[in-house]
C-alpha cells in the first residue's frame with residue numbers, strides 16, 4: 001500500500017496526516033507508537049460502526065490494543081450538549097487516563113465532538129482522527145478545530161485541540177453514497193478556489209474520474225487539500241488572519257444551513273459549494289474579478305452534478321434580508337460587521353469586511369428569484 005504523509009509542523013503539537021487506501025487495516029501499527037499502554041477508546045456513530053468498527057478493532061487487536069467503543073446516533077443532531085455529555089461521561093467510565101488516546105472514527109460530526117471531548121477530558125487527552133467522509137478527510141479532521149453546536153448556532157462551543165495523528169483511508173470513501181461524496185467534494189473545490197488555481201484546473205479535468213472512484217485521483221485530491229490546510233494552520237492556527245480563507249463560501253453556507261434546518265435539505269458541503277459560487281458572483285459584481293470566474297465555478301459544479309445555486313435548494317427560503325440576518329449570526333462577525341471571503345480570481349481569495357450591502361441584497365434577491 002502506498003501511504004502518503006503530510007506533516008503539520010506546529011511546534012510542540014506536530015503530527016502526521018497519513019493518506020492511503022486500506023489504512024484502517026494498518027491502524028494498530030500506525031497508532032501503537034503513540035500509546036503508553038495498549039488501549040484506546042473509540043467514539044464513532046452507528047452507521048460508521050456497522051461498516052468500519054470491526055476492521056478497525058481487528059487491526060488494533062493485531063497489535064494487542066484493546067478498544068472499547070461508543071457508537072452515537074448518526075447525524076448533525078448528535079453534535080450538541082446531550083451526546084457530548086454522554087461521551088465525556090463514557091470516557092470517564094472507561095477510565096481513560098491523561099496519557100491515553102481517544103480515537104474518533106467517523107465524519108465531521110464525530111471528529112468534532114470526540115475531539116472536543118478529548119480537549120476537555122482531564123483538561124486534555126490526546127486524540128487520533130480516522131475520518132471516514134471526504135469532508136472530514138480534507139477539512140474537519142485536520143487543524144484542531146473541535147466543538148459542538150449550540151441551539152443558537154453551529155460550532156459555537158469548542159476548543160482548538162490538535163490531533164496526534166490523522167489516518168485518512170481512501171478506500172472507505174467507497175462506502176459513501178454519491179450525495180455525501182459530492183458534498184465533501186464541495187470542500188475540495190474550495191481549496192482550489194481559495195488558493196491554488198492549478199489544483200482547481202486539475203479538478204476540472206479529473207473531478208469526474210475522482211467521483212467515479214479513481215483511487216489515485218482521490219488520494220491526490222485529499223493530499224493536496226491536506227497540504228494546503230496544513231500550511232494555513234501552521235501559519236495561523238487560531239484564525240487570527242489567513243485561516244479565515246478556509247471559510248470561503250461559509251458565510252453564505254451557514255445562513256443557508258440555518259434556513260434549511262441543518263438537515264437533509266442541504267448538506268454542509270453542498271452549502272459550501274453554493275456559497276463558493278455566490279462568493280465569486282459577489283466578487284465579480286464588486287469588480288474584483290471578471291464575470292467569467294463565477295461562470296467557471298458554476299460550470300464545474302454543474303459538470304459534477306452538484307448543487308450550484310439557490311435554485312437547487314428545495315423548499316422555501318427566507319428573503320434576502322432574512323438570509324442576511326442569518327449571516328449576521330456567523331462566528332466571523334467582527335464589531336457587528338459581516339466578514340466575507342471574496343476573490344480576485346480563481347485561487348486568489350482574501351478576507352474583507354468591505355462588502356457593499358446593496359450589492360449583496362441585490363445578488364440574493366436575484367438568486368432567490370431564479371428559484
Ligand code: GLY
Pocket residue numbers: 139140142143145243246247
Ligand atoms: N474548516 C475551517 C477550518 O478548519 O479553519
